[in-house]
Amino acid sequence: MPDGSKHDPGAATLLRDVFGFDAFRPGQQDIVEAVTRGDNVLAIMPTGGGKSLCFQLPALLRDGVTVVISPLIALMRDQVRGLREAGVVAGALTSGNTPEETDAVWDQLSDGTLKLLYLAPERLANTGTQRMLSQAGISLIAVDEAHCVSQWGHDFRPDYLRIGELRRSLGVPLAAFTATADAETQEEIVQRLFEGEPPQRFLHGFDRPNLHLAFAPKDGPRAQILRFADARRGQSGIVYCGTRAKTESLAKALSDEKHLACHYHGGMEADDRRIVETRFQQEDGLIVVATVAFGMGVDKPDIRWVAHADLPKSIEAYYQEIGRAGRDGAPAETLTLYGADDIRLRRSQIDEGLAPPDRRAADHGRLNALLGLAEAQECRRKTLLGYFGEHEVTCGLCDLCDSPPAVFDGTEAVRKALSAALRTGESFGAGHLIDILTGNATDKVKARQHDALPTFGVGKDLNRLAWQGVFRQMMGHDLMRPDAERHGALVMTEAARPILRGEAQITLRRDSLNRAATDRRPAVRAMVSDEDAPLLSALKAKRRALAEAARVPAYVIFPDRTLIEMVEARPDSLDAMARISGVGAKKLERYGAAFLSVLTSGAEQDMHPTRRKLAGQGAGNLYDQLLEAQAGLARGADGTEKPLSCSAGLLAKVAQTRPGDDAALERLLGDRRMERFGTAFLDVLHGAD
Numbered sequence: 001m002p003d004g005s006k007h008d009p010g011a012a013t014l015l016r017d018v019f020g021f022d023a024f025r026p027g028q029q030d031i032v033e034a035v036t037r038g039d040n041v042l043a044i045m046p047t048g049g050g051k052s053l054c055f056q057l058p059a060l061l062r063d064g065v066t067v068v069i070s071p072l073i074a075l076m077r078d079q080v081r082g083l084r085e086a087g088v089v090a091g092a093l094t095s096g097n098t099p100e101e102t103d104a105v106w107d108q109l110s111d112g113t114l115k116l117l118y119l120a121p122e123r124l125a126n127t128g129t130q131r132m133l134s135q136a137g138i139s140l141i142a143v144d145e146a147h148c149v150s151q152w153g154h155d156f157r158p159d160y161l162r163i164g165e166l167r168r169s170l171g172v173p174l175a176a177f178t179a180t181a182d183a184e185t186q187e188e189i190v191q192r193l194f195e196g197e198p199p200q201r202f203l204h205g206f207d208r209p210n211l212h213l214a215f216a217p218k219d220g221p222r223a224q225i226l227r228f229a230d231a232r233r234g235q236s237g238i239v240y241c242g243t244r245a246k247t248e249s250l251a252k253a254l255s256d257e258k259h260l261a262c263h264y265h266g267g268m269e270a271d272d273r274r275i276v277e278t279r280f281q282q283e284d285g286l287i288v289v290a291t292v293a294f295g296m297g298v299d300k301p302d303i304r305w306v307a308h309a310d311l312p313k314s315i316e317a318y319y320q321e322i323g324r325a326g327r328d329g330a331p332a333e334t335l336t337l338y339g340a341d342d343i344r345l346r347r348s349q350i351d352e353g354l355a356p357p358d359r360r361a362a363d364h365g366r367l368n369a370l371l372g373l374a375e376a377q378e379c380r381r382k383t384l385l386g387y388f389g390e391h392e393v394t395c396g397l398c399d400l401c402d403s404p405p406a407v408f409d410g411t412e413a414v415r416k417a418l419s420a421a422l423r424t425g426e427s428f429g430a431g432h433l434i435d436i437l438t439g440n441a442t443d444k445v446k447a448r449q450h451d452a453l454p455t456f457g458v459g460k461d462l463n464r465l466a467w468q469g470v471f472r473q474m475m476g477h478d479l480m481r482p483d484a485e486r487h488g489a490l491v492m493t494e495a496a497r498p499i500l501r502g503e504a505q506i507t508l509r510r511d512s513l514n515r516a517a518t519d520r521r522p523a524v525r526a527m528v529s530d531e532d533a534p535l536l537s538a539l540k541a542k543r544r545a546l547a548e549a550a551r552v553p554a555y556v557i558f559p560d561r562t563l564i565e566m567v568e569a570r571p572d573s574l575d576a577m578a579r580i581s582g583v584g585a586k587k588l589e590r591y592g593a594a595f596l597s598v599l600t601s602g603a604e605q606d607m608h609p610t611r612r613k614l615a616g617q618g619a620g621n622l623y624d625q626l627l628e629a630q631a632g633l634a635r636g637a638d639g640t641e642k643p644l645s646c647s648a649g650l651l652a653k654v655a656q657t658r659p660g661d662d663a664a665l666e667r668l669l670g671d672r673r674m675e676r677f678g679t680a681f682l683d684v685l686h687g688a689d
């Protein structure tokens with residue numbers, strides 16, 4: 001695939017194996033790449049956003065030692081301990097060191113095993129330290145809390161003023177990090193640490209304002225995904241699934257609905273994976289149904305939607321996966337489905353993993369954050385970005401802003417549910433507990449005499465579906481957890497105790513099971529009016545033809561945005577065309593006339609001459625449908641076979657003669673084409689009767 005692949009597999013592996021994270025947080029990846037490359041970097045990230053990873057990971061990817069300067073001794077010691085536990089050779093030189101600790105650091109420095117050396121700023125005043133650093137093979141300086149260099153700030157540390165000099169004398173790149181974003185402080189940092197030479201700056205808000213965010217509880221998940229995809233027919237999208245098997249079955253279901261879809265997972269041959277990657281990059285409107293293995297190398301800017309058929313692993317993974325949509329800045333949509341089974345699965349994956357206990361606890365925490373987002377009662381964007389430390393958020397582009405959910409005081413329901421669980425020894429899953437609550441005397445209930453419990457039938461005010469929503473939300477708020485050792489029996493957590501005791505209240509969403517999220521009108525189709533839609537299609541067809549001829553992805557010719565603007569502005573000359581954003585001088589010269597002809601003389605200009613001859617006849621329409629059916633099968637039903645197509649003349653003949661059965665069609669097509677296209681063509685022909 002084109003080398004847009006920004007992801008260093010080394011970085012991804014270390015991220016997982018050393019740090020135990022399954023995805024980068026917003027902003028981290030770009031910073032890690034720049035620092036690893038050896039760029040001078042100034043990165044501004046909110047507190048808690050994950051700055052330390054942005055120098056720790058490059059330190060491991062680069063040769064030599066990374067010096068980390070940080071004003072907080074306790075924090076340095078924490079980081080050193082954490083790194084050592086993860087198997088990284090790191091040490092600190094601070095005033096709190098014992099002589100043995102200091103000796104050990106010097107030893108590791110001289111034998112070349114040390115990767116990260118944390119240094120208290122006052123050490124820089126010491127000429128011995130300076131000399132030692134100049135001989136130690138330092139290859140990078142990282143400065144945490146870089147605003148401490150600002151004399152006007154309240155955190156000023158005079159020793160930070162020595163860092164610029166250190167950088168000059170060592171002649172190595174420097175990466176500075178801070179959460180303080182005001183322009184004066186930034187300017188001072190640039191002056192003092194980089195001696196005025198502008199570093200590469202990273203100050204993104206984490207918000208992706210063009211992404212629409214939506215979650216929906218699973219309610220016939222396959223149909224939910226099919227509906228979502230159907231409303232976005234012809235747009236490129238990704239469906240993430242929890243298992244390999246599901247990618248295959250869902251891709252087939254989409255293909256059966258005449259979508260251009262194929263599956264992708266880590267169990268496929270490398271060649272087959274590459275075929276899918278290349279197709280996705282180059283074709284318009286392909287849906288890839290994939291596990292998270294798909295994405296590392298995906299750098300397609302015009303992905304119009306991402307759907308999760310299953311709940312992602314953590315809030316970081318969620319952010320990264322939805323973040324693949326809409327990189328071109330044009331509207332893009334996301335939908336994440338989740339249900340009680342997802343929660344059980346994700347919990348058990350963590351519990352059954354081999355990670356040490358505190359890492360497992362952190363993983364549960366990150367899953368809780370995602371569940372909190374799934375069960376949020378107001379703005380998803382606020383909830384999501386709040387988790388990453390960003391609190392000034394405007395939205396209006398999420399399902400909860402579109403239509404705030406109905407909520408109810410769930411305190412009573414939750415107490416009843418907890419009591420049902422406790423009275424049955426916390427040994428049962430939601431299904432059985434709901435039977436008890438709703439007074440459903442199943443054999444299992446009777447066999448265990450649970451129909452004699454005081455909780456039997458106390459929850460008749462809610463139906464089964466509503467109770468399922470209550471249990472799912474209880475798991476989502478981490479009030480109950482499935483017990484990994486006992487097949488998902490629900491166990492109360494500490495967080496539930498105040499509610500049980502009547503000391504806290506809880507508001508729950510009413511699962512209206514409204515279809516608002518899945519049935520939302522697609523953003524892109526809504527961007528041009530219905531009467532303009534054919535023109536947009538014609539422009540896209542032109543783009544596809546040019547892209548195929550030049551063997552480049554379609555968006556390289558023009559992004560969707562530019563085509564939409566053409567439709568709206570209807571430029572009627574090359575001069576007018578030049579004013580469309582995205583049409584630079586080079587592209588105007590190369591493609592201007594071709595697109596202008598589509599715009600000025602209508603879509604017919606863009607037709608194959610053979611098709612043009614059929615215009616105005618019924619056969620013209622039929623021809624178009626055959627062409628579309630053929631496009632969907634150009635590489636076979638599963639998208640992996642050799643390309644095959646029928647000539648325009650042959651299609652025209654099929655459209656005009658309308659063979660009514662297999663034999664007649666096969667006489668026209670021959671056996672190879674018959675095998676590939678026969679059924680689909682006959683469908684089209686019969687549909688026309």
Ligand code: ADP
Pocket residue numbers: 021022023024025028045046047048049050051052053316366
């Ligand atoms: P900062 O220095 O920006 O305040 P830290 O580097 O201390 O933030 O990170 C804050 C928290 O985020 C830490 O608990 C860290 O383990 C966690 N964290 C950092 N990066 C990731 C990631 N990619 N995925 C999950 N958690 C992360």
Ligand code: ZN
Pocket residue numbers: 378379380381382395396397398399400401
């Ligand atoms: Zn919102």
